[in-house]
Amino acid sequence: MAKLYSKKALANTKMLPKKETINFILNYSKALKMVKVGNMNFELLAN
Amino acid sequence: MATIQIPDALLVKNYIAGDENALAVLINRHQSKIYGFIYSKMADRDVADDVFQDTFIKVIKTLKSNSYNEEGKFLPWVMRISHNLIVDHYRKNKKMPMLRETEEFSIFSVLTDTSMNAEGRIITEVIEKDLQKIIKQLPDDQREVLTMRIYQDLSFNEIAELTGVSINTALGRMRYALMNLRKLIEKNQIILTN
Numbered sequence: 001m002a003k004l005y006s007k008k009a010l011a012n013t014k015m016l017p018k019k020e021t022i023n024f025i026l027n028y029s030k031a032l033k034m035v036k037v038g039n040m041n042f043e044l045l046a047n
Numbered sequence: 048m049a050t051i052q053i054p055d056a057l058l059v060k061n062y063i064a065g066d067e068n069a070l071a072v073l074i075n076r077h078q079s080k081i082y083g084f085i086y087s088k089m090a091d092r093d094v095a096d097d098v099f100q101d102t103f104i105k106v107i108k109t110l111k112s113n114s115y116n117e118e119g120k121f122l123p124w125v126m127r128i129s130h131n132l133i134v135d136h137y138r139k140n141k142k143m144p145m146l147r148e149t150e151e152f153s154i155f156s157v158l159t160d161t162s163m164n165a166e167g168r169i170i171t172e173v174i175e176k177d178l179q180k181i182i183k184q185l186p187d188d189q190r191e192v193l194t195m196r197i198y199q200d201l202s203f204n205e206i207a208e209l210t211g212v213s214i215n216t217a218l219g220r221m222r223y224a225l226m227n228l229r230k231l232i233e234k235n236q237i238i239l240t241n
Contacts (some may be wrong), residue, residue, distance in 0.1 A: 008103060010122060014079050014083075015079060015083040015086050016078055016079055016082055017078055017082045017095070017100075018092075018094050018096050019098045021096045021100050022074060024076070024100060025069055025070075025074065025100060025104070025107070026067070026070065026074070026104040027215070028104060028107065029067060029070050029107045029111075030067055032108070032111060034108070034111040034112045034113075035110070036113075041112045043108070047087075047205050
């Protein structure tokens with residue numbers, strides 16, 4: 001049988017970020033707390 | 048059955064109120080557009096992921112510190128943040144371009160460590176010591192000219208003035224010094240290469 005040399009389109013029509021990136025963002029959001037003291041904002045990051 | 052879509056503004060409000068799931072919904076809803084936009088400018092998946100991540104870190108910080116105003120819509124606001132981060136990225140890379148190691152290109156082909164390794168340093172030390180020993184065996188007048196020229200980097204004019212001889216004599220002494228050095232190296236079978 002003749003070989004097919006044509007490739008499938010490599011580019012995804014729908015570009016999505018990696019799952020790990022999304023998970024990192026969601027976990028970061030859960031871990032981050034902003035505390036306002038006077039005019040200052042403090043970031044508290046719970047690990 | 049039609050699904051009811053919660054508007055972005057309400058999700059943002061819920062997120063600020065502490066509903067973490069609201070952020071997941073917002074990301075899920077807009078990730079394709081935002082990531083597509085970033086990727087169209089970066090053309091590198093890893094860098095695009097970094098910028099996407101930084102964009103949402105900024106979004107989270109702004110929302111959690113209550114600095115977000117409802118004037119604009121959520122998506123254009125996020126797009127603007129990512130656009131600014133893309134500009135920052137290119138600005139930074141203009142000063143310090145990032146080179147990625149690939150099969151065709153190795154970073155070590157342009158980046159070399161010219162400093163000597165331990166072995167090289169030891170060999171150089173030995174060579175210098177051997178050379179100093181041989182130089183000591185030269186006649187005084189020749190040794191004087193050679194050290195002035197090589198170690199003190201003086202010109203033959205200066206050497207002639209300092210030693211009180213003509214420039215031709217200084218040149219001649221240097222010539223004989225080098226010839227004698229070669230003889231001594233051969234005689235003692237010293238290897239003076241690294």
